Amino acid sequence: VPKTDNQSDLEGPHRNAGPWLCSICSQQNDTSCMSCEVCGVLRDLSLYFNNTNEPEGGAKRRNKHSGVSVLARSLFTPSSPKSKAIVFSDGFRGNKNATGHMQASLGTLHKTFMTHKQRHNIVPFKFDIPSPDDMVSIGLKSSRHLRKADTSVPCVDIPGKMVMGDDDLVAEKDTSTDPSSSVKLDELGGNSSSVAANTRNETLILDNELQHLSLERKPKNSKAKIKKPVPVSQYKPEPWMLQGEDQEMPRQLNLAIVGHVDSGKSTLCGRLLHALGRISKKQMHKNEKEAKEKGKGSFAYAWAMDESADERARGITMNVGVAYFDTKNYQVVMLDSPGHKDFVPNMISGVTQADAAVLVVDASLGSFESGMGVNGVGQTKEHSQLIRSFGVENLIVAVNKMDSVEYSAERFNYVKSQLGIFLRSCGYKESAITWVPLSAMENENLVTAASDTRLSSWFHGTCLLEAIDSSAAPHRDVSKPLRLPICDVISSHVLGQVAVCGKVVCGAIRSDSKVLVMPSGELATVKIIERDSSRLSSARAGDNIAIGLQGIDPIHVMSGGVLCHPDYPVSVASSLELKILVLDITVPILPGLQFELHAHHAKVSASLVRIVSLLDQKTGKASARKPRMLTARQAAVVEVRLEREVCVEEFGTLKALGRAFLRSQGSTVAVGVVTRVVQRELELQ
């Protein structure tokens, strides 16, 4: 028996969740099929060696269920056919893959059992090899025993035979059900020398597996549903994820439109869509007519975004609207956010996915000042702070309603200087801010350069569309395991009963692959991927997509959850350590403060347990003494307890899932990043 088995231990569990490759005839099969379409080999084979189809690595098979036969597993998990906890599966890379439909049906089970018997008749050395059921019982002892049995195969001296013996063991373990596979095994036995290398490889893995038997078969399957996360560093992206990354179509840019209430965000969006021909004449005409009937003629363009009856009746946006248009470089996903104070939570949960932002400010007298919060907190300020803490670095400031101030350069410069000071204090770089004066109502400087001489006489910069087009390309992280925060759960005819919307934060996803839905810990299969109502076969980091899921109950899918790679679940926590920056608040923050915590699309009620330390603004060093309270513009490390568990990552691991926003009494009190996730397991102890 080779001694190098420990090395194979080191290689990461690398799993292919896509279409499965038949191990016999190498036919690509759909995940939903239980057996190969061409030769009828049962899929179980690939399930048990869940790594059959390494694209280049040859047959590196890994027995996932550690040699427990289908029968044994079904015996030990009698309660429900949907049960995902398989009793004797290993704790480390458990059985997430073996869910629902993969569980052998009664028919297969029977077959398995039968062929198992039958194989006993065919293969030699059956006395020396423990049957699967034996292994279940033996497995509770050490693997030493097994290995002894392994080495005591009578014909050790003939290498070919030895391989055959081992291979036999593999066969026993994998409980392959198909006669053809046992035929193959016989062949292997026959000309084992030719395939020796190959099978030896398997032997290695098998041996390695046996070790795991002893190591991992502790009776600690209570949390079998959520496995111990494999360190992300071990993750290797699969080739299909990386290929075609650079070509493809124009890349997506998630563009948030933010600003104070009534600054004209929706109208700007509507105008932009209209100018780019994304709204049909008929539709526009209809909107105009209806708006006029309601006595709100000026809202015609906004109605292209505000579709619900309530929003139209009240003339304000309440929820984030999504629209698509194309520029030269990008496929833009426009997120039109609500400006009203009460809907900031909607704005946060809808816009966290933004790569770039347009801050719309109202140039007209009085409106700009109220947006800046002369009395109370203005949403111009709050939004730009939030957008900055979403990780958006480049900001386009659209100074809207220039027509109401006669396109005065003076007013524009005043707005620019006032707002500029504030934006710099938020951490925007001077060079990263583009200022665009425009008028959405009069279509000035939106998609083409200004035509009104009052504006074009002094402004020579870019128009809005150009400014959007020239924003820096967002960074995409494809090489990390999949993370997709669920923005929205919908159901439609096209996408099916359960469908989710969101932006792929990192990694990639393709149809028919398996995803883990956190925090419920349920597995689902990706059926359909859609972007702007067009089908895709796969999507990569940065794409804003809708996904139709299959094989999961809708109650497990909530907005605020995260779809992730089955082997690399996102961490779930109800207790966090945050590094926060307190915004301009009047009431100081004390321990015991109850607030709403927003992290990506999740929002949860939380309370401040304690203030760990105060950080010096300049040096970032923690103060020695515990502060009594936090006041405006202080940075601190705090510990918070959440009412419910949410999926977050430490900021250092994954920025998009490591940001948190604290809101209390209707305004944002602090923004922060997750510095430490207190694991659920630890908490239980």
Place this chain on the structure above:
Amino acid sequence: MKLVHRNLARNGPGSAKLLPEEEDDLWHAYNLIAVGDSLQAVTVRKVLRDSASGGRDAERVKLKLEIVVESVDYDKEGNVLRVRGKNITENDHVKIGQFHTLELELKRPFVLRKEYWDWLALDTIQQACDPTASADLAVILMQEGLAHLFLIGRSITATRSRVETSIPRKHGPAIAGYESALKKFFEHVLQALLKHIDFEVVQCVVIASPGFTKDQFRDYMHLEAARRDLRVIIENKSRIILAHAPSGYKHSLKEVLDTPGVMSLIKDTKAAQEVQALKEFFTMLTNDSARACYGPKHVEVAHERLAIQTLLMTDTLFRNTDIASRRKYVNLVESVKKYGGTVHIFSSMHVSGDQLAQLTGIAAILRFPLPDLEDIEM
């Protein structure tokens, strides 16, 4: 609560017979009964008897037992109070020293005997027996997709129902999904309202939410009431009011109770006073942080310098199993009062009390600034 009989001396021993009538009263009883007191009540106990034939019979016997209290448990959802202790009454069925758990129920009197009736205990009885201080307000706190239904009594806030549904954002043609999901959500809230709110008891119902959800829900409710002929809602239309809330989470209840419209309805009640007091504390902290402090250590120091103007404490501190520390807090309260300060004992069952409890449970507004408190380790 009804005080049936009283035979006690202030700061001395004695007994009181009490009859709990409302759910709130059990909470008061929970605050009254301390470890070491003796409690007498009618109870049922399963008694095993050896019969002549050698077999054993189990029989349930109704008894009047007096026990020395060892632990008290209060179940806030089920509204049950269980008191465990050792029997001290001579009895045919239960030996002296045997353990028994008394379950206190509404409409069943009990006699509480204490070695030492402190100021706080008497105050609790007085409060519990005051029928005018009851608020009995129902609040439906909602935001799109999340709703809580609270019943606010004199000293407890009970979460009666929580509705949570996932409401999709608007998505072009799928806007119908949004409308229908919202309808479904409102229907759940309406059902909860009909199930949990008894207009005989509740004075008024406050519907609070950020944005327009409250208006939408009110419209839906009235429409459905007219359609389905829901008499309760039609008849009590005037008792349903709207208020603004910053969010649909429980902690926003404070702000709802603080809105002027609601405040005027409940201004004499404990809940309202607590909200006010806590607000004052925070206002003081904002304006002059040296004139507000929290934490036992700081409050103690402030008291030594006779600086305390208003003392805020939660009742959890008095429920301390350690008699000495309870005595310490009672003395603190008494001496603050003696020097002309006011004291608010917060019920930890209200939101404001809950917040104070997390803020170490004790805080004070000071007469004059004590900036050096900052330097004292908490």
